[in-house]
Amino acid sequence: MKILVCIKQVPDMESKFKVNAAGSWYEETDLAWRMNEYDEYAVEQAVQLKQQVGEADLTVLCIGSDRVKETMKKALAMGCDRGAHIADDESYLKDPYAIASLIAGFAKDKGFDLIFTGMQSQDRGSAQVGVLVAEMLGIPSLTTLVEFSYADGTINAKRELEGGIKAKISCTTPALVTCQLGLNTPRYPTLPNIMKAKKKEMISTPVAELSPEASLLEVIQVAPPEKKGGGLILEGDPADLADQLIKILKEKTTALA
Amino acid sequence: MEYTREIYWNVGHGAATLVPMYLLSFVAIAVLIYVFSRRIKMYKQGQPLNRTDQLPQRVAGMIKSVLLQSKILNVRGPGIAHALFFWGFFVLFLGTCLIFVQADFTDLFFGVKFLKGTFYLFFSLILDIAGLVAIVMLIGLLIRRYEIRPAGLENSGDDIIMNGLLLTILISGFVIEGIRMAVTELGTPLALWSPVGLGVAKIFASLDEATLLGLHSNLWWIHLIVVIAFIAIIPVTKFRHMFTTSANYLFTDLGPKGLVPTLDMEDEEAESFGVAQITDMSWKDIFDADACTSCKRCQDRCPAWVTDKPLSPMKIVQQIGEIAEISPTTPLLDKIDKDAIWACTTCRACQEICPANIEHVNKIIDMRRNLVLMEGEFPGEEVMTAMENTEVNGNPFGLAFASRGDWTEGLPVVTLGENREVDILYFVGCYASFDKRNQAIAKAFIQLCDAAGVRVGILGKEEKCCGEPMRKMGNEYLYQMQAGENIEQIKGYGIKQIVTTCPHCFNTLNKDYRDLGLDVEVSHYTEYLAELLQQGRLKITPQTFDCTYHDSCYLGRYNDIYQAPRDLLVAAGAQLTEMEKHSAESFCCSAGGGRILADENIGTRISKKRAQMAAETGAPTLISNCPFCLTMFEDGIKGAELDEQLQPKDLAEILIERLAR
Numbered sequence: 001m002k003i004l005v006c007i008k009q010v011p012d013m014e015s016k017f018k019v020n021a022a023g024s025w026y027e028e029t030d031l032a033w034r035m036n037e038y039d040e041y042a043v044e045q046a047v048q049l050k051q052q053v054g055e056a057d058l059t060v061l062c063i064g065s066d067r068v069k070e071t072m073k074k075a076l077a078m079g080c081d082r083g084a085h086i087a088d089d090e091s092y093l094k095d096p097y098a099i100a101s102l103i104a105g106f107a108k109d110k111g112f113d114l115i116f117t118g119m120q121s122q123d124r125g126s127a128q129v130g131v132l133v134a135e136m137l138g139i140p141s142l143t144t145l146v147e148f149s150y151a152d153g154t155i156n157a158k159r160e161l162e163g164g165i166k167a168k169i170s171c172t173t174p175a176l177v178t179c180q181l182g183l184n185t186p187r188y189p190t191l192p193n194i195m196k197a198k199k200k201e202m203i204s205t206p207v208a209e210l211s212p213e214a215s216l217l218e219v220i221q222v223a224p225p226e227k228k229g230g231g232l233i234l235e236g237d238p239a240d241l242a243d244q245l246i247k248i249l250k251e252k253t254t255a256l257a
Numbered sequence: 258m259e260y261t262r263e264i265y266w267n268v269g270h271g272a273a274t275l276v277p278m279y280l281l282s283f284v285a286i287a288v289l290i291y292v293f294s295r296r297i298k299m300y301k302q303g304q305p306l307n308r309t310d311q312l313p314q315r316v317a318g319m320i321k322s323v324l325l326q327s328k329i330l331n332v333r334g335p336g337i338a339h340a341l342f343f344w345g346f347f348v349l350f351l352g353t354c355l356i357f358v359q360a361d362f363t364d365l366f367f368g369v370k371f372l373k374g375t376f377y378l379f380f381s382l383i384l385d386i387a388g389l390v391a392i393v394m395l396i397g398l399l400i401r402r403y404e405i406r407p408a409g410l411e412n413s414g415d416d417i418i419m420n421g422l423l424l425t426i427l428i429s430g431f432v433i434e435g436i437r438m439a440v441t442e443l444g445t446p447l448a449l450w451s452p453v454g455l456g457v458a459k460i461f462a463s464l465d466e467a468t469l470l471g472l473h474s475n476l477w478w479i480h481l482i483v484v485i486a487f488i489a490i491i492p493v494t495k496f497r498h499m500f501t502t503s504a505n506y507l508f509t510d511l512g513p514k515g516l517v518p519t520l521d522m523e524d525e526e527a528e529s530f531g532v533a534q535i536t537d538m539s540w541k542d543i544f545d546a547d548a549c550t551s552c553k554r555c556q557d558r559c560p561a562w563v564t565d566k567p568l569s570p571m572k573i574v575q576q577i578g579e580i581a582e583i584s585p586t587t588p589l590l591d592k593i594d595k596d597a598i599w600a601c602t603t604c605r606a607c608q609e610i611c612p613a614n615i616e617h618v619n620k621i622i623d624m625r626r627n628l629v630l631m632e633g634e635f636p637g638e639e640v641m642t643a644m645e646n647t648e649v650n651g652n653p654f655g656l657a658f659a660s661r662g663d664w665t666e667g668l669p670v671v672t673l674g675e676n677r678e679v680d681i682l683y684f685v686g687c688y689a690s691f692d693k694r695n696q697a698i699a700k701a702f703i704q705l706c707d708a709a710g711v712r713v714g715i716l717g718k719e720e721k722c723c724g725e726p727m728r729k730m731g732n733e734y735l736y737q738m739q740a741g742e743n744i745e746q747i748k749g750y751g752i753k754q755i756v757t758t759c760p761h762c763f764n765t766l767n768k769d770y771r772d773l774g775l776d777v778e779v780s781h782y783t784e785y786l787a788e789l790l791q792q793g794r795l796k797i798t799p800q801t802f803d804c805t806y807h808d809s810c811y812l813g814r815y816n817d818i819y820q821a822p823r824d825l826l827v828a829a830g831a832q833l834t835e836m837e838k839h840s841a842e843s844f845c846c847s848a849g850g851g852r853i854l855a856d857e858n859i860g861t862r863i864s865k866k867r868a869q870m871a872a873e874t875g876a877p878t879l880i881s882n883c884p885f886c887l888t889m890f891e892d893g894i895k896g897a898e899l900d901e902q903l904q905p906k907d908l909a910e911i912l913i914e915r916l917a918r
Contacts (some may be wrong), residue, residue: 014655015659016657030657034649092903188633188644188645189521192631192632
């Protein structure tokens with residue numbers, strides 16, 4: 001069985017973000033980098049599947065500068081067999097369609113039975129890449145999975161829908177699945193696996209070799225959200241608090257009108 | 258007439274006595290040696306570890322600890338009883354040796370007798386007193402064990418056999434002496450030099466001589482056989498502690514105190530890290546189990562045990578011993594409760610008090626290392642998250658590494674990146690950097706240094722967690738990554754002196770980092786400021802206030818710094834009321850051993866217990882010297898609903914309020 005898991009390296013969301021000079025994305029200084037959270041679920045599920053079926057070859061793919069190799073190593077330490085790095089220092093300028101075309105270009109002749117991706121990335125959050133890859137490869141895609149099982153070429157899964165509703169779906173491989181929070185708890189890599197990961201195959205392919213499609217979307221401007229009125233914390237004796245609250249409601253809202 | 262007595266009186270000094278006596282003795286000693294040699298094989302299941310370096314120092318330490326009973330005396334009541342019993346029994350042993358030397362050596366071969374005259378009088382008196390003291394102490398200890406029965410003291414068959422044999426030996430000895438005296442010494446001035454024997458002699462005086470002689474001879478043989486039995490069973494009963502505990506003083510950890518051995522992460526041959534089985538431990542770890550006397554002093558002081566968690570340091574040591582003896586292939590955690598392993602705060606109270614110098618803490622850390630490094634297991638998901646946060650942002654909160662130095666705004670401090678011309682590097686640590694409450698400590702320290710004319714630099718966003726909580730939780734790999742980056746930075750700036758406000762950072766940089774190549778003077782701020790105060794550079798205006806003071810584990814037990822913080826408190830005008838558990842007996846706040854990263858879900862809260870102890874002093878302020886402690890006390894005091902009467906503060910906050918400007 002051949003499995004592909006696609007991951008993205010993203011800034012830690014606690015980082016201090018600044019918009020870059022071009023106003024097209026964020027500045028990269030002073031950011032801490034990590035694996036996109038949803039991709040961690042994808043890697044974990046892929047590794048679990050590999051352990052379940054026994055005979056499987058699991059490739060982890062990541063697009064970006066050399067910096068992303070650190071994150072790929074974590075995926076290798078979690079249990080992926082080999083790394084496919086698509087070297088692109090300007091991947092952040094590519095839209096989901098262009099990114100998907102890179103992945104599809106890489107995967108098209110490799111016969112993957114299953115492709116795992118995160119539901120979306122934490123930084124761009126388009127939730128399109130996985131679906132587009134499946135489309136380009138002509139295989140079905142199952143999105144926002146919170147449960148996954150596999151047996152004899154058939155996937156049985158649960159998708160998370162709006163309002164806490166879940167949908168049970170099933171399809172046969174080859175297929176692509178995107179993973180949502182709640183699917184699993186990603187493992188903490190053990191030391192021997194971290195050591196082994198250092199010696200695993202990691203092949204870098206220059207982005208040009210995969211001839212990506214042009215972006216369909218153009219980023220016009222990136223800006224932090226406008227500051228609106230902050231929260232107000234009232235402190236003190238409950239009786240006073242009630243009076244204060246009523247006063248505020250009367251003055252600033254129409255709730256008591 | 259010269260004062261002396263006939264050795265082997267009544268039993269005879271011929272072959273009929275000596276042959277069976279020596280035969281039995283040799284058998285007893287042979288059994289002793291044979292069984293011990295079997296046990297040595299058991300110890301050797303462990304990995305090699307050199308504990309015979311610096312031998313003169315080791316031997317001296319052993320002799321001192323054994324003869325002075327210094328470790329045992331750390332607990333007064335039973336300690337004094339044990340010490341007096343030991344000294345009594347030891348004097349009897351020496352006396353018996355003298356008799357043996359005279360009767361079967363100097364007299365036999367050279368006709369020299371030294372047990373005579375004035376020397377004999379004192380010999381006789383001292384032995385009598387020693388025997389009496391031993392009996393009284395033994396009876397006292399028996400009453401404690403079987404009547405008073407302190408909580409946690411477990412009685413086994415071993416204890417009955419041991420105490421029974423000792424009491425029989427001592428009492429039969431006096432009866433034999435008494436009977437001999439009834440026949441030979443009653444009415445002579447010599448009898449007064451054996452007061453206990455004299456008392457016994459008077460009881461037997463009414464019997465006729467033939468009866469006395471028969472009784473004496475029978476009792477003499479019974480006494481001998483009991484002694485022989487005693488010697489033979491030493492290695493298979495708790496009696497073995499006479500040898501193993503003494504040997505444990507010899508094999509003791511010579512320090513630095515509390516150092517955790519650094520694992521070789523680059524070792525390509527290593528298939529396993531940490532300890533999963535007996536054979537992964539050192540021989541000393543197995544030997545420790547044999548040195549344990551179940552005195553449960555460790556258990557009494559263990560903050561986890563006292564708050565109803567499944568950890569007893571004593572039981573862990575004994576479980577290791579049982580596995581080594583009975584089922585060496587059993588994985589340790591099949592027998593030892595995993596929750597017990599995770600519950601340890603590495604507070605070192607167990608090790609500090611252990612009268613046998615057993616090393617509990619590193620055993621626990623070694624087992625954690627195996628769980629974390631080989632299984633990726635943690636006590637809870639919150640701990641795994643903290644580990645991942647540290648990997649990404651260099652702090653367990655997961656806050657932006659780039660904001661690590663944001664607290665310094667407006668303060669007279671530079672980052673070394675800006676200016677490396679500083680007197681000290683202040684290694685801030687995660688809590689003082691990111692935690693609002695603890696930033697007060699960092700700010701106060703900077704202002705105190707500034708007032709004393711000390712130029713302070715920090716690493717700012719180049720500083721990472723020292724790695725201590727991760728390391729004590731078993732994550733040696735993450736610790737070494739953090740440590741490596743910190744050391745590279747510190748060395749790069751050519752720093753000569755580091756000061757920390759966190760005792761965990763202090764202990765780690767000062768001891769653990771040395772293994773990884775850092776060789777810089779490191780101080781905790783309490784000692785550093787106490788010195789500035791003494792030099793007159795730091796000026797504090799005392800204002801009287803009432804407080805109690807909490808010795809953090811890593812400043813106190815790990816580094817024996819008890820006085821400097823108290824000196825600072827006195828200088829600040831403190832009226833200090835000590836808690837019952839203070840200094841080396843201080844009770845952990847619950848945050849050590851990486852527990853700061855973990856939820857406390859089992860039993861009651863340790864911090865609450867400590868807050869109650871502080872409240873019992875009646876003092877309105879609880880002073881600590883550690884950001885972890887302060888964090889725990891903020892919690893514990895609220896948890897114990899004591900926030901009306903007790904306020905936690907760091908020592909630095911007290912000083913800054915009293916800085917002479």
